[in-house]
Amino acid sequence: MPEPPDPAHEAITPAGGGAMSLASSEAETLEAGPGPRAGGREPGAEPAALPGRARSLWSDAWHDLRRNPVFVLSALVIVFLVLIALWPRLIASGNPLRCDLARAQDGPRPGHPFGFDTQGCDVYTRTVYGARASVTVGICATAGAALLGSVLGGLAGYFGGWWDALLSRLADIFFGIPIILGGLVFLSVVPSGSVWPVVGFIVLLGWPQISRIARGSVVTAKQHDYVQAARALGAGHTRLLLRHIAPNAVAPVIVVATIALGTYIALEATLSFIGVGLKPPTVSWGIDISNASVLIRNAPHILLWPAGALSVTVLAFIMLGDAVRDALDPRLRR
Template sequence: MAELAKATVETAEIDELHSPLREFWRRLSKNKLAMVSLVFLLGLTLVALFAPYIAPYDPINGIMEESLQAPNAKHLLGTDELGRDILSRIIFGARISLRVGLLAVAIALSVGTVLGSIAGYYGGKIDLIIMRFMDIMLSFPSLLLAIAFMAVLGRGVENAVIAISIVTMPEYARIVRGSVLSVKENEYVQAARAIGNRDAAIIFKHILPNVMAPIIVRGTLGISTAILETAALGFLGLGVQPPDAEWGTMLGSGRGYLFNAPHLVYFPGIAITLTVMAFNLLGDGLRDALDPRLRQ
């Protein structure tokens, strides 16, 4: 009987754990646009991972005799001014765009979460110093600030990741700070403090797990912002450098052929638009699925 009771308790705990996940997935799956976006992004990720096996041609080396060809049976999306296959370059460009977007958001989210948690939990002068510094950064347009950091750091993918993560970090810090302020006086936090838990344990074990919903949503939306800023830096010649394939760099090099070879601009622009739209729609779906106020 004791073993049966123990098994019953364990089953109930597992069901209680899985129930929120099932409810979250049920609500997310009802959002058709979010599900289509999720499928698209999963497919794009697979394409980026297996780009060397999927791309029909070398994205770096082209054939000058085949330059500026319109879409045809041999080159489905045409070729650029150096005879390189546009489809192959877009496939390899997905690698860079997704990598920069994910890395930049991961760094910005990690640092912003720590700073926002410290500011919201301790308050006082610490909160004042951290948040005023964040306000100063937010007072500048993010792209302009990213260009300034790139001018200091230099060109390249790694520096683009650093610049984008720095300029987007204040947004996450403010979101986390506001969430921490709203829950730090709850009873379970007071109880954890009363039994002698350290501040770090209270923040990371009791507060942050209960404010993850807005952080997840903002992080998903932030990936689209990072991809856009990566493309903008590449378009201006400050991001990924030729001959590497990146969507913004492809736009920048193709703008001079807009009238006689518009496919050089159309297809990279479509890739950026679809990817950014997919992340935005998925972020909206996650927001609706995680918002307890929308649950019936």
């Protein structure tokens, strides 16, 4: 008589459905959940609440940022700066270009709390309106450098090969250009003196740093198991980059870009101070600092207020970047 088939042997043989059949039935069992005999819930009953639901990286970071006084203080300062950059008449009703030489270098008086500059212009009004140029340059330059650097660095880290080598050598060339010397050469060719040439120059020299960060993050992210699993399931390059790699590699880029924003504002003021950045009639803190530097002994109030506004702005963005870094870096969590 033929022996009865072994159930275990039949489960792994092609005739019995093989491993795929076993895995399919196991998956159906897990999806259905335990039955009433295994202590599961009855059909139609409300699902039990999960006791310890884990938060995502972003929700966990926001939870920490809201309780960080450094982040709250710097964010309030930045929001205030953005508001006066968009609507300076909220706190300043004068005209920054209206000057009276008879009041040149005069000190504070009612209605003019910061005094007058060398041309008789109200220092308070020019300090308020100077936020527009600095904030515009900082935000636009950071957005452009972050976008260009993230795209080039992400593609280099994902595809590797000759594209990675070409981008790395190109970034080395830009890293070797001194910023001030590059600004003197580049902005001397562009006689405009408006905001956008300065933004373009900062983007041109700022993207290599962010591309290095983006490349390293993508190289690390693409080696994770979930990316390998998505590739094995047939996901294309676009889906892998946008759905699986980019969301998990963007945190270091955000941290570097936030800190760099304050640096770019200081760079714009430096270029305007040496005469190759923004030029009159554009109102800029760098221009006012440059005009007041020769009179620091006779009229220090002309230099004090624009320099103080610039310092507070740069410090606020750097503090914000430090707080974001502490919240997004798992190694710094307590």
